[in-house]
Amino acid sequence: MENKIYPADLRKPANPSHLGNPLIESLFDQLTAKEFYEILVKRGPLSRDEVLKMEPSIRAQFLDSIRANFLIPNRRLFNVYELIHSSINNSYALRNPLKNSIKSNIQRDYRDFASQLTDNFEPTFSNSSMIVGISGIGKTTSINIVSALFPPALQHTNIDGESFIQIPIVKIECPKDGSIKDLCRYFFIELDWILGRKKYETEYCRNRDNASDRVIAMSKLVAAHCVGVLIVDEIQHLSKAKSGGHEAMLNFFLNLDNTLHIPIIVVGTPETVDLFSEKQRLRRRFTAGAALRWDRLPNDHEWNTIIKQLFKYQYTEEQADPNVDWASLFYSHALGVIDRAIKIFIASQKLAFKIQAKSITIDIVNKAVNNTLWIDEDIFKSIREGNLNQSRAMDLFLPDEKTDRKENYRLINIQNELLDFKIPENFYFPLIEDFINKNPTDTDTEIAFKIIKEFRLENEKSNTNSTKQIKLKPNYLEGDLRKCNTDDPSALHQQLVDLNVIAKLQDYMI
Template sequence: MDEKNLNKDTVLGQAALAKYTEQAVPDYKGNPLIEALPDIFSEEELFDVLSSYPLYDEDERKLPPHIRYHCVMRITRYFQPRLKHFDLESRLSTAIRQGYIARNPLGKNYAMLLQQGYQMIKNKKYPEIFNPEVLTSASGFTMIGISGIGKTKAIEHVLAPYPKLIVHSEYNGQPLNLYQIPWLKLDCPHDGSLKALCINFFTKIDELLGTNYYEKFGTSRGVSTDILIPRMAQLASLHCIGVLIIDEIQHLSLPKSGGAEKMLNFFVSLVNTIGIPVVLVGTYKARPILQAAFRQARRGSGQQGDLTWDILDNDEEWDILIDGMMRYQWTKEIIPLSKELKNTLYEESQGIVDIAIKLFIMGQLKAISTGIEKVSSELIRKIAKENLRLVKPMLEALKSGNTLEIAKYDDIRPTDIDLQRFFENNSPLAQWDAIKSLKMNQEKQKLGEQRSAKEQALMQLLQLEVDEDLALIALEKVLSSSKNEMSVSEIVKASLKLIMDIQEKKSEQSDAKKVKPKVTLEKVKPEEPTLCIIVDKGRENKKSAYEPTVR
């Protein structure tokens, strides 16, 4: 299957054509699904893959405040791998590959699995265990931690090297037309049902492949999860899903799911039936169901156990994280990492990396915008007090170390910290009162300049004994129609031309009506010269029509 034959609706930006690599592990050899995956990383390679260190140049500290303000936001891309990231990568890497062993598309199991799934759906007979031989090679686990601690981000970092879709066309000279989905991540709908979770599975595959599985399987009235799970298993086999990750389990509603027992049975059935590794991710609130599901699932020794994603302790690992972050300082005064500052960041964040990074960012933004140009422990504490109010109850619960207290604040997340609003409110260019004042002054100045030019032009027109009402009308039209700034002389000239045009049109209209004015030049009083007399005098002196009028 070449790139030209890809479904136009397939997400091409997330797809990769299969490239096969010889495997060192005997169990993995001759399996195109495994050989098409990225290499198994060593610790050194994995560190390079996971870590993210933004660009930094000390000369940037010499830039103006409003420029440095943007530089500080670069810290959001800083990522220092923890030891747990290596554990997580190892678990997922193993789960994906082990799950593919019994699903080699070149072997008999693959075709048998598809046929069994087809017959199961057709006859509406769903065995308790889908395919024991396939299940023994699949290994999943649970991942548990407080809300917002970085579980999802960790999974996404670890799985980033894996394409979301791999397209196979041939293997060792033999045709092999299939789509491979190395990993699929589902987010439980907030306050959703188990059925909604299943439907999410079909829509995710549709997004990747441009298919219509949701319309085919998910829109039937009265369809239950008992019917949907086997269909999910069939698609998992057909499209070679490596691992299914179900995140935010705690969002599922017990009442909408039929109670805790039904929810537990659902996950047991899912793990047993779908035939691929399943990773369940949630907070401590969902821990009983997550653990019970895997205890009852018939996987024997295939499970990898729980992975608890705890907050960091104030130890060497915390030191490495903060030390790396302290390299990114755009204040005029660079401060070294002191024990006091390190402890302050830990105390105010309780070891939650996301909060610590945001506090350091906000500290620099505040220091730059106020002219302090220095981050201190006192400043960090002040910012934490003013900006961490939403997550304060959770942080206090973490300080207590009481799991029951922590569970009370399960829905509070460090992501509730509005870094963007802090950026806007403290930017050197975002002092709204100053901006309004500056804008008003500019408008007043511009209005004053316009008024001054208009008044000067009016004075000159009146000195030429032009009718005041006519002069004002002409000035308004000239100034309103001008796109560029005009000098007083240019305004007067344009106004006189407009007045002459007006008078000429009036004269033509009078001629058309055969009503000619009986006014002659001789009857005009010398002290009240008309515009025509002024122009005639100019001609006598060999001047243009405008020159005699401008003084």
């Protein structure tokens, strides 16, 4: 098993506050958008010219590499890069090994983490983030591309008399059953793959061990290898966790962040939003660093650019008719899902090779969709027809679109703003949806401000009502003694007589 370890080459960082921190000095400064795009454009599938030099019988074999390597640099991809780079820097800024030795860090962090497990520690600080997007929109691909820009592992020697291996990024997939034991196992396997040895899985995953043992081992390795950020993909798997398992897992992530200063970036489909629908604290913590959302692309200039770039990788004998509006045709089949568009493009070329057509045509594209992508066609048909009741079609919508999902993505942003002003949930929760419907053009901040204003008005009314002296009018009953109100004994006697409370003695005298 080959390792992915490189020698740490320290350089002078642009940010003066990072000077003297070998964890940051061993990495590169944040790239500008231009530098980032220039690096990425050098990647990509084999060009048409390269493939046409090969024998026609093997050209089709290179089509599948298009899906793995096709990439169009865009702002959304750069946002992912910015998020990961800043998360690593923020993490390492708090963990300079020259201020605290690696050994002391491991011992301290181990004790702190073990303590919070037994004391039910409540995290108060977080740099964790969330990326939510529909299936096939390119979340995982983008994260893999960005992660590949960072060295998998760096060997530091003689840092304050110590040597250690720094691992900037660990990316794992969330277990389907929400098991913390399995999550730790995936972590050990990933570290073993990076370090080129099968050690940690064998050492820490034993028969009849418990979750706490693996969690403590994971915390030790996070500190020992100075892990910069943990990326957990497919977080929507937690929606299937039983007995509150999803909350236990999310709390576990936050405790890693808070105690070991390792930010967690969770990545998932629209189901991810539902995991936070009832827990403001979790929602707030996992959007502290950032909350990126990826929708289906509209049929606009960006979509046209993607299809135009995709068509550069035609491996058929002739190129497709340039007069055809291929962008619109592909949009009608893919509805803004890039991964599906790439699949259609590859399937169409494979069909063209199979029937010995010189190029792809509209008819070939339609047949390719019907023959090879039919399993999802009912979902896309439901969306085209506006029939959003089909549950599978919900995977292609984020919650702020016109669907019947319970949670609204805008609601999360508004709630996060209201939390800063300590507005009670039982006050604002019933109002948010109504305010959004009545003010469709308002921003989330504007709606939050209106709710805050409403809350303050209610408070003023309540305070006024509680302090105002109200003069009560008595409701006397017939013969009520409270009517007798005088300091004159004779007058009081007469009032009591009139009420027949006392008798006139002269009436009974002989």
